[in-house]
Amino acid sequence: MGDIGLLMDGFANALQPIYLVYALIGVTLGTAVGVLPGIGPAMTVALLLPLTLTLEPTAAFIMFAGIYYGGMYGGSTTSILLNTPGESASIVTALEGNRMAKAGRGAAALATAAVGSFVAGTIATMLLTLVAPTVARLAVQLSPADFVALMVVAFLTVAAMLGTSPSRGLASLGLGLFLGLVGTDSLTAQQRFTFGIPALADGIEVVVVAVGVFAVGETLFVAARLRRGPVPVIPVSGSWMTREDFRRSWPAWLRGTAIGFPVGTIPAGGADVSTFLSYSAERKLSKRKSEFGKGAIEGVAGPEAANNAAAAGVLVPLLTLGIPTSATAAVILAAFNSYGIRPGPLLFENEPELIWALIASLYIGNVMLLVLNLPLVGLWVRLLQIPRPYLYAGILTFAALGSYAVGASTTDLVLLGLLGLLGWAMRVFGYPIAPAVIGLILGPIAEEQFRRAMQISQGDPTALVTSPFAAITYSVLIGLFALSWWLRRRQSRLAAEVLGDDDVVPATEALPAGEVVDREGSGEPQPTGVLPVALLDPPAGTTPDDERGDRR
Amino acid sequence: MTVVVGYTPRPQGRAALRVGIAEARARGEDLYVLNVSSGASLSDPTYATEEQWAEVVEELRASGVEHRAERHVDGRGGAEEVTRAAAEHDATLVVIGIRHRTATGKMLFGSDAQRILLDVDCPVLAVKA
Amino acid sequence: MTHALPEQAPAAPERARVWPEYAFPAGLLALGVFTLVDAATIAVPVSTNTVGPRVFPYAVGALLVLAAVLVGLGVRRGERAEIEDGEDVDTTAATDWPTVAKVAAAFIALVVLVEPAGFPIAATVLFGAVAWSLGARPLLRPVLVGALIAVTLHVLFTQVLGVFLPAGPLEGVPGFG
Missing domain, CATH: 1.10.287 (Helix Hairpins)
Known part of the structure; x- marks a missing residue:
């Protein structure tokens, strides 16, 4: 049976009513949690993981796919309607989206983000459908030494690229690898670094680590420096998309997809790099350069599309090679492991039903998100009104619940607290969290492959680099480093250029409040005094035509 | 002698502002308009945005009533601040906007209106949108 | 603006x-x-x-x-930590140790209480104490909200999802397991 036939089977499976319900629960929860301030996609997935503990694998992964895409989606809504410091992936969306919202075109910004995410998500999922089985078939022929090479690539790129400095990334990776060592060696049944504590003999639960460093760490971090005071939420106003908006948006969606998908597949590419690349491409190609920084719709459409395409791109190495390239992917890999399912080349052969149902549910999730998001914007915005004390108390309670639930042991709670302290310290001292999580999950797998490779070569370490694939991989690694270094430099230059531009009011610490230029003062037909929640019907006369833009 | 208005950028808040202006004019007293956020959440719809506040200031200026308008974040929240302002400015009347609340909502999150009604020493005028 | x-x-x-x-x-x-x-x-x-x-x-x-x-x-060489930015984080503030200590104490209380007192009670204590530490007032309010959330989560996880959570003294009460 061809891949298309398998995909159809996947749809037949995923379209069963019960699975649709799981998908719906997944996208709804994912979006809701993703919208909340302070919770990124990786934390969303980690926090909601316990909900799938007792489900059968197919149901669990359908729900998980929904949570993953929903969590990605949630952030953009927040960044268009608020202008707050947040995750780097949404900074770009905030740039133009927030400007559009302030100019009374919030509805159009949300619409182009939502439709763009849908278009990009769907095209990227199609690409995933086409590419993944082929990659998996090729990957079956890889030897353990080849896998070691791939993992070295993943480790080094992730450590070097995520975070402020390579040395701090390496430190974070080392911490993760150490945590991954704790437990019983799978090949010789020897206990390592268990400190004689029986509960540690099975190793540290990945969920506990992920929830600890993300959720508990974040809560402590926030508790130590709680920000007080609200930010204004811009009412959703203006018409949804005009024909002109659509005409300007669709090329940007396609370009964003074309940029996002491949960038997502490379280690440490991830969402934020792709959004910056897409933004710079849009700005370069636009005939209305002067509108950029003042609410150009292409500047929302492109990066949002890129963001979602990258989310699908990340799944290619995850599903076909078992290599997570982002923290979110690492948590998903952990979820697979908890079902005894090993993502990798054999996944498509061993679990065709599960994997194709999962892929089909990505298509379904995208449709659900498109249908859900725009009408529910008011509800999502309402979630931002949860007082911070309650929000973080809730996060901590849920984190504790999840950690206890996986093993029914208070030792896990103690570990959760200690890992929370670690996560807090890492945030304060500027160590990226993602490499630690990836190291924890990928470390044991890498060790196993390494030892197998050495067994095959009977202890000859040169075997690690002499297979053609490994040799090519290590050469590509060097090339990749050059490329990523160039991308990062571009991103930071762009960030400096774009964010430093005083035409723009960015949401970064770089610009203190007092220096923000007041450009919106008056003149805009701002519908005032309307609750964002109530404002899904655009008031008459608040549809500035496109060309007028914001130039005064 | 002052009329104090607890303002929120909601229909009932705007109604309170209108009534407050009328009352101050009729009594020949000053008007003190206050908008407070407890700052507890990232988004607080009861806190006026710059634009909304500019409208309030404009409306007050147009009314010709002697007035002061203040908008700030205070952790103690709106009810405490209005009560404090009423005492401080020797208020003869406090005007607030009220709306329907569910019993659960009131139990869990309290009612600023109720606290003001009980805590303020002068008469309180509750206005519906 | x-x-x-x-x-x-x-x-x-x-x-x-x-x-x-x-x-x-x-x-x-x-x-x-x-x-x-x-x-x-x-x-x-x-x-x-x-x-x-x-x-x-x-x-x-x-x-x-x-x-x-x-x-x-x-x-x-002069490299300095770049503190992570966040929507709810005031990066310019100094560390508020008393609040951190209170949150930590609340967490320790959970660890101690969860098995003898059961999840609903321990989680109520955790939620109430953390929210209170972060500024929720009066104390009764976060405790009530916490109780509501703790009981909901407990029933959802034990009854609907079939995950084990200790019920403590509520053992045997219908709906608590």
């Missing part, structure tokens, strides 16, 4: 935080050395040919030491 946060102060002058900058790499170094030393005590079964259970730990230990040295050198 300015969309900056009301209480955001202009960027704070760089504080003298050189000492804590070294604390993290020092900890890493200690962990790395420990890993190397402890790896030597891992028993290697006779049957192990080629690579045994010690090799990877040695590599990880070496990596930790290397990273610690690199970070340390970076700090000496």
